[in-house]
Amino acid sequence: NAGVTQTPKFQVLKTGQSMTLQCAQDMNHEYMSWYRQDPGMGLRLIHYSVGAGITDQGEVPNGYNVSRSTTEDFPLRLLSAAPSQTSVYFCASRDGVRGNQPQHFGDGTRLSIL
Amino acid sequence: AQSVTQLDSQVPVFEEAPVELRCNYSSSVSVYLFWYVQYPNQGLQLLLKYLSGSTLVESINGFEAEFNKSQTSFHLRKPSVHISDTAEYFCAVSVSGGFKTIFGAGTRLFVKA
Numbered sequence: 770n771a772g773v774t775q776t777p778k779f780q781v782l783k784t785g786q787s788m789t790l791q792c793a794q795d796m797n798h799e800y801m802s803w804y805r806q807d808p809g810m811g812l813r814l815i816h817y818s819v820g821a822g823i824t825d826q827g828e829v830p831n832g833y834n835v836s837r838s839t840t841e842d843f844p845l846r847l848l849s850a851a852p853s854q855t856s857v858y859f860c861a862s863r864d865g866v867r868g869n870q871p872q873h874f875g876d877g878t879r880l881s882i883l
Numbered sequence: 884a885q886s887v888t889q890l891d892s893q894v895p896v897f898e899e900a901p902v903e904l905r906c907n908y909s910s911s912v913s914v915y916l917f918w919y920v921q922y923p924n925q926g927l928q929l930l931l932k933y934l935s936g937s938t939l940v941e942s943i944n945g946f947e948a949e950f951n952k953s954q955t956s957f958h959l960r961k962p963s964v965h966i967s968d969t970a971e972y973f974c975a976v977s978v979s980g981g982f983k984t985i986f987g988a989g990t991r992l993f994v995k996a
Contacts, residue, residue, distance in 0.1 A: 773926075800982070802984075804986070809892065809988055810988055811887075811889075811973060811986045811987050811988040811989045812927075812973065812986040813986075814983055814984070814985065817982060817983065819982060825982070827983065828985075859926055859927070861926075861927075866982060867977075867980065867981070867982065868915055868977025868978060868979075868981050868982060868983065868984050869915045869934050869977065869979070871917055871919075871929040871932055872927075872929075872984060874919075874926030874927045874928070875926050876924075876925055876926045877924075877925075877926055
């Protein structure tokens, strides 16, 4: 049971570099989402998707792009990394697009921007 | 828009003592409520959920939470904590018919021997 798999687990970038955080789930869930976790701020929603080809913005979308070409994969792209994007990033998925089901989380990607 | 407030950022407690972690939400429509637990260097795991029906919900490891619509609260309680309960706990809310789930800032529970 792989569940939600995130790669890489750790990454250090220089300001201005680009990077893609990978997320894959094997549960055939329609809904997938990306959060960032910062001390004292909990988890903040960056982007979410309700199915292949459909994405929308969350609370803090600036500086991030997403796409959903398949049900399984939901990558998060940083086009030009900034120190303010230093954070722990979590991908999650759930069964059903409406919010009445719990989410399944990956183990996170710890990203540092120098 | 919905929001979630966890009233305590840290809660220290001795082993075998009771604990309450507080959560208040704001929403003008019906909501679904969740508590998640996060152990160090791991992702979040579902602890319990309220969708409808009985306002008191329980987890398999002794936690319970009560949905109070009039006070817009969903506090988490355990009558006797263990060292292994040391973790960060997050309250989350989804609006009925909506797509987004919004999380609180988290409460760090420290259980001391």
